[in-house]
Structure formats: C-alpha cells, structure tokens
Amino acid sequence: MAAYGLYTHIASNKTRSMLLLAGLFLLIYVVVFAGALVMEVWSNSRGTLPYYLNAAFRDLLRVMPLATIAAIGWIIISYFGHQKMIDVITGSTSVTRKEQPRLYNLLENLCISRGIPMPKLKIIEDDALNAFATGLNQKQYSVTVTTGLLRSLDDDEMEAVLGHELTHIRNGDVQLMVIAGIIAGVVGLFAELLFRTFANGRYRSASRSSSQSSSSDGKGSGAVPAIIIAVVLLIVAWALSQMIRLALSRTREFMADAGAVELTKNPDAMISALRKIENRGELPGATSAVMEMCVDNPRSGFADIFATHPSVDARVAALIKFAGGHDPGPLALPGEVEEEAPALPEGEAAKTGPLSDAVPPGGAPIPGPWGKHA
Incomplete structure (x- = not known):
C-alpha cells in the first residue's frame, strides 16, 4: 500500500x-x-471596442497556425541545444569515473540498484552547495553537482542528493521543467516585444488620433479601451506563466525528496543534506531557469509566495512525518561559526524541537511509507 500511495501521487502529479x-x-x-488588438488600433484608430475585439479574434485564427509552428520550432531548437546552453551558463563539464571515482560510483550504484540507465555526470567548479538534473531524453539526461557540495557532504548525504536528482529524471520532472521554461520564455519574449512596441510611442499617437476623432464626430471611442485590454492581457499572461512555472517546481521537490528516501532507505541522510545545502546553494552565474532545477533555490520572493522551492523546513517536516527521519536542525559547515542555541530550563528540552510532534512518547520514529528507520 505504501508504494501504491507513493506512485499514485507521482502519477497524479504528472x-x-x-x-x-x-x-x-x-x-x-x-x-x-x-x-492583434494593438495592430488593429494602429491600422484603424476610429473603430469601436466590439470592432477591435472581433477583428483581433479573426486575426488570431489566421495567425494561430504560424504561432503554433513558431513555438514548436523554438521547442525543437531548445530540445537539441538546451544542455549546451546550460553548460555555458554554469560552466559545467563532464567527468569520468577516473576523474571523480567517489561521485561516479555512488551514482552508478543507485542506478544499478533500480535498473535506471546511468545519466551523464557533470561538475561545476564552485563553492556553492547545489545539484540539478537536466535533459529531455535518455541520451541527454545528466546530473550536475558543485565541487562545494562534494567537499561538504559525506557519502550517505551525497547519495541522497543523487537519489533526489534521479527521482526528478524518473518522474519526468526534468522534461516538464525544461519545456515549461521554454514556453514561459516564449510568452515572456512576446510580451516584452509588445511592451517595447508600446514604449516607442506609436500607440500614443493612435490613441490621440482616436480621441480627436471621437471628440469631433462621436466615433472611434474604442482605441484606448482596446489598448488597455491588450496591456492587461500581456500582464496576466506573463504573471500566469511565472506562477505555473513555480507550481511545477514546488510540488516536485517533495516528491523528489521522497524518491531519494525510497532509493536510499535513509531519510536522515536526505534531511542532513538539505540542512547543509540550506541557503548555501546560490550559483552566481546561473539564470533563474537553472536555479529552479536545483536541489535548493535560495532566490525566494516576498512572503515565500514566489519562491520556486518549498522551504527546507517544510521539506524536512514532510520527511519527518512520512519517512520517520530525524532533524538535527541548522548545520554549520567546517570553518563556519555555529550560533549557540539558548539554554532551555531543565525538563523543557524533551517538550520542544522539530521532533516533538513527530516522535511518539516511546521514542521510536513514526513509520513512513517506506517502513521504519533506525
């Protein structure tokens, strides 16, 4: 039943x-x-609003095949070239077993244990602690980690992170995130082009002529409302494209964490890895689209509304609740100064802390969907 619940959740998520x-x-x-609304106003600034809406709809029907072909063409270009673009942006390079025996063996063992084809392995020379998976098909899949992550995580923690990325590949998250980013990029590009067109002043002249003609003969009152509708549609389309990207990313991180535990049978390793990565994953040269694919994305928006990842606290809480893991709390890396926690009154320590609601009075962790863990 545990596996059924997990895989049903994955299927529903897909x-x-x-x-x-x-x-x-x-x-x-x-x-x-x-x-199309903007173009209709330019071509005839004396129309009414219903005229512009009907004309723009007819234009949309005529242009729709070309827009679809253009979007598909961009997707095809990105399909074959996205990995090279990511490599250039992040500076990642492929490595072999001889160059990174520890990392290569950990990834290979996980793949062999579940019959998963071995993805390519890439390294980014950076002190940041992060990793991500990319690719749109079996030949393109790759897992990329930073050298900072390799230095800071032990074998169990590194294995958990690799399991997290393999789960993204197995669940189809990587393809969907890449395609979503491509299409969202197309929406953003179209919107930016139209906004730049607005900025060049031509729409203002059309609006002025419309206003003058409407004041003289009572006609042409639809140009300004049509422009306003066009601007609102662009803003809404851009905002929705970003929100959809966030929804695709946030829901998948919980499932990838769960998949890592399923692969390694070690929820504590996944939790401690998240605690070490927490707020240390910023890749300075990476675009937002790349950061969205990482284990953790420290670039969060106000009130966590526009954060692409759930908080580490939320992910750790889920692992404690469903996998029976233990939270060590925020971890300091070698060379960092760890803040001392305030002393608690005697007898209060057992009543507080991240495990207070997750561990029953007997002290044994709550069994998760993958069984008990010591």
Whole structure:
C-alpha cells in the first residue's frame, strides 16, 4: 500500500503538470491576441471596442497556425541545444569515473540498484552547495553537482542528493521543467516585444488620433479601451506563466525528496543534506531557469509566495512525518561559526524541537511509507 500511495501521487502529479503545461501553451495565443488588438488600433484608430475585439479574434485564427509552428520550432531548437546552453551558463563539464571515482560510483550504484540507465555526470567548479538534473531524453539526461557540495557532504548525504536528482529524471520532472521554461520564455519574449512596441510611442499617437476623432464626430471611442485590454492581457499572461512555472517546481521537490528516501532507505541522510545545502546553494552565474532545477533555490520572493522551492523546513517536516527521519536542525559547515542555541530550563528540552510532534512518547520514529528507520 505504501508504494501504491507513493506512485499514485507521482502519477497524479504528472497529470496536473501536463494540464499546467497545456495552459502555458494557451498563454501564447493570449499574447498573440493582445498583439492583434494593438495592430488593429494602429491600422484603424476610429473603430469601436466590439470592432477591435472581433477583428483581433479573426486575426488570431489566421495567425494561430504560424504561432503554433513558431513555438514548436523554438521547442525543437531548445530540445537539441538546451544542455549546451546550460553548460555555458554554469560552466559545467563532464567527468569520468577516473576523474571523480567517489561521485561516479555512488551514482552508478543507485542506478544499478533500480535498473535506471546511468545519466551523464557533470561538475561545476564552485563553492556553492547545489545539484540539478537536466535533459529531455535518455541520451541527454545528466546530473550536475558543485565541487562545494562534494567537499561538504559525506557519502550517505551525497547519495541522497543523487537519489533526489534521479527521482526528478524518473518522474519526468526534468522534461516538464525544461519545456515549461521554454514556453514561459516564449510568452515572456512576446510580451516584452509588445511592451517595447508600446514604449516607442506609436500607440500614443493612435490613441490621440482616436480621441480627436471621437471628440469631433462621436466615433472611434474604442482605441484606448482596446489598448488597455491588450496591456492587461500581456500582464496576466506573463504573471500566469511565472506562477505555473513555480507550481511545477514546488510540488516536485517533495516528491523528489521522497524518491531519494525510497532509493536510499535513509531519510536522515536526505534531511542532513538539505540542512547543509540550506541557503548555501546560490550559483552566481546561473539564470533563474537553472536555479529552479536545483536541489535548493535560495532566490525566494516576498512572503515565500514566489519562491520556486518549498522551504527546507517544510521539506524536512514532510520527511519527518512520512519517512520517520530525524532533524538535527541548522548545520554549520567546517570553518563556519555555529550560533549557540539558548539554554532551555531543565525538563523543557524533551517538550520542544522539530521532533516533538513527530516522535511518539516511546521514542521510536513514526513509520513512513517506506517502513521504519533506525
């Protein structure tokens, strides 16, 4: 039943992701419709609002095949070139067993244990603590880790992180995140082009002429409302594309953590790895799209609304609740000064702390979906 619940959750997550991905594609048509509204105002500044809306809809139907072909063409280009772009952005390089025997053997053992094809292994020379998986098919899959992560994590923790990334590959998260980023990028590009067009002043002249004509003969009152609708549609399309990307990323991190525990049977290693990575994963040269694929993304928005990852606290709490792990709390790395926790009154230590709600009075951890763990 435990495996059934886990895999049912994964299947449900994939279904929701595909629906969200379809929604991203539809946003391209919204942007095209907004552009058609603007063009109609330019071509005839004396129309009414219903005239502009109907004309823009007819334009959308005519342009839709071309917009679809253009979007698919961009996806195809990204399909073959995205890995090279990521390598250039992050400075990652492929490594062999001879160059990184410890890392290579850990990844290979995990793959062999579950019959998972071995992805390529890449290294980023950086002190940051992070890792990510990329690729759109079996030949492209790769797992990339930083040298800072290799130095700071022990074998069990590194194995947990590699299991996390392998789960992203196994669950189809990598493909969906790459494609979602591609389509969201197309939406953003179209929106930016139209906003730049607005900024060059042509829409202002159209609005002025519309205002003058409407004041003289009572006609042409639809240009300004049409422009306002176009701007609102662009803003909504861009905002929704970003929100969908966030939803795709945030839901998958919990599942990847769970998959890592399923692979390694060691929830404590996943928890301690997250605690060490916490707030130490910033890759200075990486784009937002790359950071969204990492184990942890410290670039969070206000009130955590626009954060691409759940907080480490939330992920650790889930591992404690469902996998019976133990939380050591924030961890200091060698060379860092660890803040001393305030002393607790005698008898209070057992009543507080991250495990107070997760461990029963007997002291044994609550069994998770993968069984008990010592």
